Amino acid sequence: MEADITGANMGEKAEADVEMTENPFEPYIESVRQQLEDQDPVFLIGVIVALAVVIITCVFLKYFLTSKTVRTAVLLVGLCDSGKTLLFSRLLSGKFKRTQTSITDSSAPYKAKNEKGSTWTLIDLPGHDSLRPQYLEKFKSAARAIVFVVDSAIFQKEVRDVAEFLYVLLTDTVISRNAPALVVACNKQDITMAKSAKLIQQQLEKEMNTLRVTRSAALSSQDGSVGGSLYLGKKGKDFEFSQLPMKVEFLECSARGSKGDEGDADIEGLEKSLAKL
Known part of the structure; x- marks a missing residue:
């Protein structure tokens, strides 16, 4: 028991x-x-x-805090032989440097010419159409500003290609959301046949208006709906750069300079734009 x-x-x-x-x-x-x-x-x-x-x-x-610290890059983009790499060198050192077509990106700290002494990361991206997409994808999220370099001397021959590249940039959802400043640098103004910044802007607006129509039509499904593409500008109105969510500026410059290799570059306008970032 x-x-x-x-x-x-x-x-x-x-x-x-x-x-x-x-x-x-x-x-x-x-x-x-x-x-x-x-x-x-x-x-x-x-x-x-x-x-x-x-x-x-x-x-x-x-x-x-994250958005302020991450977006510190200034991207130099454009077609091949537009003068991006020489412009990159001039902005950093002021010196002339013989260049060749870039096959990879180059980056360096750039100190803006303003009272704050702001420092950005200047990045030169390859201009070849087979390389552009991967490098743009790599750096677009960090872009505080995009400097789109145009060869003003042969712009008439390249207007379609320039407009198509710009269209891809401006309809990118990340770029549209972040709205980095866009500076269209009309380079090679030292050449006699160079087109003015005003004329380049007008022709690009016309070309991109046409592109907007053709791209929208291509993306339209059989039932008439459009999907997957960011609409550029305002519906019902001809395209103008002033309709974009970011600040856009067209300016003239010459990375080579009017006195050739030994002379100074004519990039004061671009430096002033970068100082405002």
Whole structure:
């Protein structure tokens, strides 16, 4: 009989030990629950609201601080032989440098000529059409500004290609959302036959208006709906650069300079634009 009682006691103790092992925090949870029940509901609501405010503030601070620190790149883009690499060298050192067609990106810190002494990462991207997409994808999220370099001397021959590249840039969802400043640098103004920045802008607006119609038609499905493409400009109106979500500026420059290899570049307008970023 005593053995049975002892066995029963040991069994109860074992069950109690198992319960404690399975839920060792139950006493603490019960204590916290009891304390919460004893608190004033208004006080609890205040605590919850305060915690929510702190969490939301942290999220917003992280978002804004990240966006400010990440987007510090100035991208030099354009077709092959537009003068991007020489412009890259002139902006960094002011010196003339013989260049060749780029097959990879080049980057260096660029100190803007302003009172703040702002420093951006200047990145020269390859201009070949087979390389452009991968490098644009790599750097577009970090772009604070995009300098689109145009060869003003042969622009008439390249207007279609220039417009198509610009169209791809401006209809990119990341670029449209971030809205980096766009500077169209009409380079090689030292050449007699160079087109003016105003004329280049007008012709590009016409060409991109045509592109917008043809691209929209190509993307239209059989039921007449259009999907997957960001609409450029304002519907029902001819395209103008002023309709874009980012600041756009056309300016004239000459990376080579009017005095050739030994002379200074004519890039003051571009430097002033970069100083405003």
